[in-house]
Amino acid sequence: MKHILVVEDESVIRAALGRLLERNKYTVSEAESVDDATKQYDLANDFDLIISDLRLPGAPGTDIINLSGTTPVLIMTSYASLRSAVDTMKLGAVDYIAKPFDNDELLDTIKGIFSKHTKPQNAQQSSTPSSNTTNPEIEAQNNGIIGQCEEMQTLFKRVNKVAPTDSTVLILGESGTGKELVARAIHESSQRADKPMVSVNCAAIPETLIESELFGHEKGAFTGATAARHGLVEAADGGTLFLDEIGELPLEAQARLLRVLQEGEIRRVGSVQSQKVDVRLVAATHRQLKQLAQSGEFREDLYYRLNVIQLNLPPLRERGSDVVDLAKYFLAKVCEKMSKEQLHFSPESLYAIQQYNWPGNVRELENAIERSVILADHHLITTDLLGIELNEKSNQSRTRQEGKAETDLTLEDYFQNFVLEHQEHMTETELAQRLGISRKCLWERRQRLGIPRQKATSN
Template sequence: MPHILIVEDETIIRSALRRLLERNQYEVSEAGSVQEAQERYSIPSFDLIISDLRLPGAPGTELIRLAEGTPVLIMTSYASLRSAVDSMKMGAMDYIAKPFDHDEMLQAVTRILRERQNAPQTPAASQGTAATSQSGEAQSDIGIIGSCSAMQDLFGKIRKVAPTDSTVLIQGESGTGKELVARALHNLSRRAKAPLISVNCAAIPETLIESELFGHEKGAFTGATAGRTGLVEAADGGTLFLDEIGELPLEAQARLLRVLQEGEIRRVGSVQSQKVDVRLIAATHRDLKSLAKTGQFREDLFYRLNVIALKLPPLRERGGDVLEIAKAFLQRQAKRMERGELRFAPDAEKTISQYTWPGNVRELENAIERAVILCDGSVISADLLGIDIELENLEEEEYAPLNQGSGANEPTEDLSLEDYFQHFVLEHQDHMTETELARKLGISRKCLWERRQRLGIPRRKPSGASTATDH
């Protein structure tokens, strides 16, 4: 069982993180400062150290030296995100912004521990990876499982594109592993020893995104009491990965375009520009070309980003890869939870192969983790996966009543389920709340949100009374 040290001076955060890790089968020790950690423990003996950046006495980065090679994950608030990136240059394994999402923290911990364990064999290992595919072909350089023709084609493109400095746009549904592709591109490039800075454009508040990406000068806006470098500048010499770039505000898009065209940035509130050497990789689940046509995304930026486009297929289109990935996840979870050898029952394999996995690889991993936790023996049955194929099919059939008695303007012939869903939502979202849309479609609000994400249909903000009734 991996042993993790938490160094955090805020008791509430430290206790919450400890409970989260212990629930996921990690052994946890804790300290409130670097000095306390030194006095109580042999720091290099841990498998991973998770530390706040700002601590009483010595900063969290001091643990990088004391750890003597043990990986250190730095936690920080958005206000000091710039300093966290600096800590990576000092040797930190990664950083995570507070308040952090539980899944995000667990994914970071899993990935770091796996990379440490597999470093001699597969330095590019990452979430959803395996060293060898069923066909026997080693994938250690890519670090992603995939035997189907679409994935093999993708791997070939990654190997060709990675050594270049060309901008890459990764397209695919949520949960397909777009960040894994970005990491593979970085790890196989000449910039592999420089930082890979990952930014989720949808996770940073719109009012902060320009400052976070491009930095700002003192006094540039209310609260800017000191100048700060941005994440683009932090990635100088390395790779900048912008996930969910379709959520980037138009003003920030204009600044990003300058980075791509001129290779320079200008901080918010500054009149001077400075050169940066950054390789940009962007990812999105949305149709940027369509967004550009409607003015929601800059057309000139789209063409700058779309130099090399890599398409990640959804899990439902990857054939035998689904079961291969599931078995890899099962092996990993069994090892992490010290469960011995586990295997899928025939009905579980059938369910895994038949289910459409709207949440893709992320949903599959969560299902496997849940099944391992609930399993009492050595065989994973279908019911432990928490997937109901019949219910999923029934949910689709619930659209059928809408096809009867629909308005004359609504085409119902020769439309697939997804076509009908898209047509109905776009037709009615201006005057219906999310609750009303879901009720008319015969699905839950959660299902409505997931299908919006999968089909790239942005939610429009309701106005007036509609806003009040939707909450």
């Protein structure tokens, strides 16, 4: 069982995080400061992972990085100080996560860290004859991707071919198909796996801040720039930069990104000097970049620079029996997470899962399974818990309105009504916190439901 140290001065957060990790079969120890941690434990040998807040009484959480030896350190930071976390990546933190964090996002991050740092333990298996044969489907499953259909098998083979190179990759697919999982699979199978992978949702950062966030800025470059800052591109130096929803990137930032690809250098906002960076770029979008380039909404030269290797993720409705494999995987995962006895699908619910159109793709399926586990009174998952009506699936339209009518009207209506009612006087962060979701999830639901983002009246 993996042993994790949580270093957090807020007792409520520390206790909640400890309970979450213990429910997911981790052994947990706690400390309230760097000094407290060093007095109680051998940081370099006692733990498999250290999770530390950035701001602590006394020494900052970054001091643990130098004290932990080869033990990986995951830094927690508030959203307001997210750019400070970028600096921790330069100091050697294995990853960072913004508070308030989504529980599943944190658990997935931890699993990703362990999968990367436990690879040497499997060295003895390399002597077996079967280990010399690459099974792309099995390898991809280790990165959280499941798929037996022909399209997914082709995708796995291409991932295995492109991962060892430094070629730029463009991942295309509808929202919810798992583009970030593919990007992470590429990174973790590359020669850069021991370096950071920095993920950026281009649509989730305000347009006025995107250049500063990506490329950094000098002191005094703009109002509020009280100190020089590294950008996210610098944070990914030596590793992989994943730009999700790159079709939303403003034209000015596109020009700067083009220079990164062409010259391997960046220039911070407000600086007159350029500096070299070594990053492998993986981009993703659900939009048709070629059409955007033809209409002038996306730089044509950048499109051709990005489109070196194109990977296409099929929608769930075109993946045949994969949907059943995914449903069973998510059911086992959710039952384990909630410490529930293993549930099973009724024959009718399995038929419904196969026939339904799944406009929200894998993400919608996972949410439907989680909802059904929560609402289940018995050991069977029935069709009504999934919110699927059998008599309408076969000729269901792919439009957003009909897709919404087919799936969980109650929860979606609540989300839509809450956002429309409160968005004029609440920031995106406040909305996400009240709804109990991440800012990225809030943005994705806005996109799916067609709710335009309003300008916040206050920050």
